[in-house]
Amino acid sequence: MHVNLFEVAMGAVASLAVPFAAMGVAGKPVDTPRLPLAETVEIAATAIDYPLPGEFLLDARPATAASMKIETPAFRIMKRQVSLADYELCVADGACRPADARPNPLDVPVTGVNWLDAEAYASWYSRGTGVTWRLPTALEAAVAAGERFGGESFTAQADDPANPAVRWLRRYREEAAAKRPPDPEPKPFGHYGPNSMGIEDFGGNVWEWTSTCYERVTLASDRKTVLSKTENCGVHVLEGRHRAYMSNFVRDGRSGGCAVGTPPENLGFRLVRDNDFPLIAWADARLRGLLGQHSTPF
Amino acid sequence: MFTRRQALLGAAAATMVAGALPKLASAAPVTEAEIAALPRQKITLVAPPFVHAHDQVATSGPKVVEFTMPIEEKKVVIDDEGTEFQAMTFNGSMPGPMMVVHEGDYVELTLINPDTNSMPHNIDFHAATGALGGGALTLINPGEQVKLRFKATRSGTFVYHCAPEGAMIPWHVVSGMSGTIMVLPREGLKNEKGEALRYDKVFYIGENDFYVPRDEEGNYKTYESHGESYADTVQVMRGLIPTHVVFNGAKGALTGDNAMKSKVGETVLIVHSQANRDTRPHLIGGHGDYVWEEGKFANPPAKDLETWFIRGGSAGAALYTFLQPGVYAYVNHNLIEAVELGATAHFVVEGEWNDDLMKQVVAPSPITTN
Ligand SMILES: [Cu+2]
Numbered sequence: 206m207h208v209n210l211f212e213v214a215m216g217a218v219a220s221l222a223v224p225f226a227a228m229g230v231a232g233k234p235v236d237t238p239r240l241p242l243a244e245t246v247e248i249a250a251t252a253i254d255y256p257l258p259g260e261f262l263l264d265a266r267p268a269t270a271a272s273m274k275i276e277t278p279a280f281r282i283m284k285r286q287v288s289l290a291d292y293e294l295c296v297a298d299g300a301c302r303p304a305d306a307r308p309n310p311l312d313v314p315v316t317g318v319n320w321l322d323a324e325a326y327a328s329w330y331s332r333g334t335g336v337t338w339r340l341p342t343a344l345e346a347a348v349a350a351g352e353r354f355g356g357e358s359f360t361a362q363a364d365d366p367a368n369p370a371v372r373w374l375r376r377y378r379e380e381a382a383a384k385r386p387p388d389p390e391p392k393p394f395g396h397y398g399p400n401s402m403g404i405e406d407f408g409g410n411v412w413e414w415t416s417t418c419y420e421r422v423t424l425a426s427d428r429k430t431v432l433s434k435t436e437n438c439g440v441h442v443l444e445g446r447h448r449a450y451m452s453n454f455v456r457d458g459r460s461g462g463c464a465v466g467t468p469p470e471n472l473g474f475r476l477v478r479d480n481d482f483p484l485i486a487w488a489d490a491r492l493r494g495l496l497g498q499h500s501t502p503f
Numbered sequence: 504m505f506t507r508r509q510a511l512l513g514a515a516a517a518t519m520v521a522g523a524l525p526k527l528a529s530a531a532p533v534t535e536a537e538i539a540a541l542p543r544q545k546i547t548l549v550a551p552p553f554v555h556a557h558d559q560v561a562t563s564g565p566k567v568v569e570f571t572m573p574i575e576e577k578k579v580v581i582d583d584e585g586t587e588f589q590a591m592t593f594n595g596s597m598p599g600p601m602m603v604v605h606e607g608d609y610v611e612l613t614l615i616n617p618d619t620n621s622m623p624h625n626i627d628f629h630a631a632t633g634a635l636g637g638g639a640l641t642l643i644n645p646g647e648q649v650k651l652r653f654k655a656t657r658s659g660t661f662v663y664h665c666a667p668e669g670a671m672i673p674w675h676v677v678s679g680m681s682g683t684i685m686v687l688p689r690e691g692l693k694n695e696k697g698e699a700l701r702y703d704k705v706f707y708i709g710e711n712d713f714y715v716p717r718d719e720e721g722n723y724k725t726y727e728s729h730g731e732s733y734a735d736t737v738q739v740m741r742g743l744i745p746t747h748v749v750f751n752g753a754k755g756a757l758t759g760d761n762a763m764k765s766k767v768g769e770t771v772l773i774v775h776s777q778a779n780r781d782t783r784p785h786l787i788g789g790h791g792d793y794v795w796e797e798g799k800f801a802n803p804p805a806k807d808l809e810t811w812f813i814r815g816g817s818a819g820a821a822l823y824t825f826l827q828p829g830v831y832a833y834v835n836h837n838l839i840e841a842v843e844l845g846a847t848a849h850f851v852v853e854g855e856w857n858d859d860l861m862k863q864v865v866a867p868s869p870i871t872t873n
Contacts, residue, residue, distance in 0.1 A: 265866035368856035369863070370828035377830045377851060381759035387583055423868055433869050459583075 240333035245281040245478050246403045248349055252276040256356050258343050258442045259420040266363040282349045283475040285394050285405045286314035300329035305456045313391040314411045316471035320441045320453040323414045323474040337479040343417035346444040351400045353408040358447035389470040412445030412458055412469035419450050445469055545569045548600035551751055552706045557603040559701055560691040565607040573615040574624045581747055582754040587725040589732045591678040597752030598709025599682025605689045606658040618646035623667055630661035630684050638666045655686040659799035660818035664778045677714055681778030683818045688800050695803035702772035706763050710777040712745035747845050754845030767825050767854025776818035785810040785836035791821035810836045828854040
């Protein structure tokens with residue numbers, strides 16, 4: 206963990222912002238942020254070899270995307286997945302829909318939540334803390350996962366341009382080989398342990414929603430240049446033991462979404478705490494509150 | 504009465520088989536001595552979806568074909584959530600194994616109810632005539648065995664099932680006690696013109712509907728014994744909505760490593776049996792070239808079917824030659840039952856792709872606006 210310039214700057218602004226916030230925009234008192242801030246881990250700026258999510262075509266055949274060296278600025282992400290207990294607070298506040306979680310003690314990650322639920326929680330939690338929280342991009346999730354990043358479970362490359370069935374059959378065989386008995390019971394925090402960056406439980410039996418949309422990309426022969434692209438934000442990328450793509454309304458990972466391998470037992474999430482001005486975050490949250498955007502519109 | 508078909512069959516048999524001719528049902532009774540003089544064949548049954556080796560065309564006259572089936576009550580897992588189910592099985596499998604004989608053969612079954620079981624069981628063969636399909640002559644307690652002989656007088660695929668008495672009947676059947684016997688015409692399968700049809704492989708799919716009780720939280724309940732599960736299970740059964748509709752006793756039993764294997768150009772006979780409830784098999788991306796929906800080979804097969812209908816309490820047969828490689832899903836085309844309740848199997852088919860039959864002319868790309 207290291208203190209960077211940004212945090213110094215942020216601290217300075219925060220000290221200015223708090224009295225202002227307490228006064229309120231129109232001089233009336235407003236409810237100050239009341240929720241405790243979740244513990245986060247700071248991930249330093251880095252560059253990783255990153256297999257782009259989505260589906261890729263080259264010469265009208267399925268292809269693998271080139272793994273690209275991509276830079277990410279530093280960011281802060283929750284050390285643990287959002288807990289069922291915390292999610293229940295959002296439900297009690299009327300800002301989140303009850304999760305399809307299995308009956309459990311509350312001290313487990315929330316599961317049985319779809320992308321819309323995760324978005325609703327992020328905006329509620331931002332309002333409640335006065336800090337902007339959002340889902341990580343798939344790239345951020347990959348960076349934070351570190352050595353536990355699973356990525357694609359299947360090489361999409363067409364094996365035989367003249368016979369699409371060769372690839373289907375390979376995929377089927379790989380899937381059968383990757384089959385493992387499902388283990389759906391959510392585990393207490395820390396069950397899967399921290400990764401080298403101190404992020405807890407990544408790659409366990411909870412797959413994590415990201416803000417990255419599914420897209421289908423037609424590549425040029427250099428495998429890098431994008432000739433055309435169709436983005437479908439009705440489907441988002443999840444990272445976990447392996448990458449999955451799920452429709453925004455899906456709460457049960459067992460309904461599929463994996464190229465190869467046992468489908469996700471559970472869907473959950475953790476949030477990125479944005480490196481922004483608390484004042485702006487507060488104002489933003491306040492504004493959104495005033496605009497009535499507590500729950501994510503469909 | 505002596506039908507035209509039997510006359511034809513008799514004539515055909517006479518030309519085909521020199522020597523010992525079966526006396527048909529319409530003829531004078533066959534004596535025990537005559538049956539005792541018939542050749543005997545002992546078959547070792549194999550677990551579904553496979554079927555014991557057999558001749559498609561009979562190579563000799565009628566025989567007595569001997570089978571032995573122990574009944575096994577046991578706890579099994581029926582889905583990928585690990586739901587435990589108190590099953591009752593013929594020969595340890597759901598469905599019970601398929602027996603294959605030829606029309607005119609005698610089936611001689613030794614049914615064993617080991618003393619490790621807790622309940623009386625029996626067997627009712629839809630292929631047999633009289634005594635409740637044999638049920639009235641085969642009811643045995645744990646620790647007993649019985650030997651039944653019946654003459655396979657009609658060709659076709661037929662269900663067999665346990666039918667002890669009263670409320671026990673549906674419960675034993677939906678606990679897994681059903682199977683199939685295939686009685687082939689002595690001259691083998693024929694199309695509507697009377698031309699011979701052959702198969703390279705036969706796959707036998709038994710469909711089960713299960714009714715597993717749930718607790719207050721909606722989770723499936725497990726029971727320590729069959730007896731403990733009975734009352735709750737009957738309540739679910741009476742609602743007529745199964746919690747599971749599966750092939751070969753468990754969700755996914757015929758997928759992945761256990762998917763059925765074939766290749767382009769190979770002809771498969773798919774026998775589908777459902778002892779309790781209607782179903783509608785469909786091979787996604789394929790067809791039924793010749794289908795005996797009712798399973799009875801004396802009727803000409805329907806051709807080129809997309810989906811076929813198997814009445815609850817019957818077994819049907821479909822013949823198909825694979826024309827494209829790939830992974831085929833074989834489903835009950837009530838797709839809710841196929842996908843949500845488990846009635847999906849897979850065929851993995853190797854071979855060369857045929858662009859003439861199908862080709863992706865333009866790969867997915869953004870919509871053009873010119
Ligand atoms: Cu029984």
